[in-house]
Amino acid sequence: MTPAARVQTAIELLDQILAGAPAEKTLTGWARKSRFAGSKDRAAVRDHVYDALRRRQSAARIGGALTGRGILLGLLMQDGADADALFSGPPYAPEPLSDLEKEMMSSSADVAPLEDIPEWMLPMLQDTLGDEIDENVEQMRQRAPVFLRVNLQKTTVELAVLQLKEEGVLAEPHPLSDTALHVTEGARRVSNTETFRNGYVELQDVSSQAAIQSLSLKTGMRVLDFCAGGGGKVLAMAGRCEATYVAHDANVARMKDLPLRGKRAGAAIQIKSLEEVEKAARFDLVFCDVPCSGSGTWRRTPDAKWRFQKEDLEALTALQAEILRTASRFVETGGILAYATCSLFPPENSDQIAAFLAQNPDWHCVSERQWRLDEGADGFYLAKLART
Numbered sequence: 001m002t003p004a005a006r007v008q009t010a011i012e013l014l015d016q017i018l019a020g021a022p023a024e025k026t027l028t029g030w031a032r033k034s035r036f037a038g039s040k041d042r043a044a045v046r047d048h049v050y051d052a053l054r055r056r057q058s059a060a061r062i063g064g065a066l067t068g069r070g071i072l073l074g075l076l077m078q079d080g081a082d083a084d085a086l087f088s089g090p091p092y093a094p095e096p097l098s099d100l101e102k103e104m105m106s107s108s109a110d111v112a113p114l115e116d117i118p119e120w121m122l123p124m125l126q127d128t129l130g131d132e133i134d135e136n137v138e139q140m141r142q143r144a145p146v147f148l149r150v151n152l153q154k155t156t157v158e159l160a161v162l163q164l165k166e167e168g169v170l171a172e173p174h175p176l177s178d179t180a181l182h183v184t185e186g187a188r189r190v191s192n193t194e195t196f197r198n199g200y201v202e203l204q205d206v207s208s209q210a211a212i213q214s215l216s217l218k219t220g221m222r223v224l225d226f227c228a229g230g231g232g233k234v235l236a237m238a239g240r241c242e243a244t245y246v247a248h249d250a251n252v253a254r255m256k257d258l259p260l261r262g263k264r265a266g267a268a269i270q271i272k273s274l275e276e277v278e279k280a281a282r283f284d285l286v287f288c289d290v291p292c293s294g295s296g297t298w299r300r301t302p303d304a305k306w307r308f309q310k311e312d313l314e315a316l317t318a319l320q321a322e323i324l325r326t327a328s329r330f331v332e333t334g335g336i337l338a339y340a341t342c343s344l345f346p347p348e349n350s351d352q353i354a355a356f357l358a359q360n361p362d363w364h365c366v367s368e369r370q371w372r373l374d375e376g377a378d379g380f381y382l383a384k385l386a387r388t
Ligand SMILES: C[S@@+](CC[C@H](N)C(=O)[O-])C[C@H]1O[C@@H](n2cnc3c(N)ncnc32)[C@H](O)[C@@H]1O
Pocket: 226, 227, 228, 229, 230, 231, 232, 233, 234, 248, 249, 250, 251, 254, 289, 290, 291, 292, 319, 323
């Protein structure tokens, strides 16, 4: 594909996404149907689409329309690309620029990062980020870094770096967590390396790793991951410490890969239904990585930023409160209830904890931490609660 054909494809896919199609499914569906597209073409189209979604509003303003064409045009102008050359006409390139579009090209492509956040979310971000809001929101407009977690049960950080280097992936330790590697080259190769296939490393953001590192895991303790999903957090715990790990999720299907991932990591994880958890002995640590807006990770899933509505937030905060209430019943005396989200919004984080503590005066907050994007991490929140 020519660079112009990649732009034309991105425009068409963006139009589908603007009409409501999920971004990832739209891209994978196109890649499957388009045998002519090589891996570099697929990567370039994906980058165009995701860059456009991260900067959707500012790009649409500069490009003159909230359409695939308008957004791509505005994006190319923000990036200083020669849009006139790329919009060279059918059959494979976008229609040539109109006089109006050409006129817009001569105007300024300056952007205020806050433009790329839906307005109703700004006060919540302001509460959490204060003076750092611009820097964090600018980070949300950029591609996310790739991080790996080193499985300390199988290797060391130093050895993992060397093994990855031999397989063409360059990575360096990150100060936020002693298991984290920041991939600086070869990110797309990671899942094909032996280092990954043998369970020495997993893909995981550094803030999740830092959160897991901050839990006081001790050999032999009983740990329940109550919202285990794909198992990222419980595997991270098992990578740090030998203990009894139980995984539960209301949606069993979300845990379907967990047995295989556990095997690869050399970790024994028991999967239990709610009924089985109710009957089991109580746990020293109950970890709840609750469903949330995901606002801390929207640079990875930027279409979610535009789809997310106030009603979604209301439904989520009600569910989070219910999960916290239920999970608290499974904590052993003297144990810890850990509540986590990948959100930057107070109603999902500190407000949620304040409401729980107000209704449950026999509990107190041991510690609370918000990770932010200006620290080099995804946004992530962790509160540790104990019975008084
Ligand atoms: C943020 S995801 C968890 C991600 C996971 N911890 C990981 O690291 O891969 C939240 C999970 O909570 C689950 N969930 C939703 N409602 C629940 C409930 N009432 N009880 C337990 N799990 C629930 C969802 O199915 C989803 O898998």
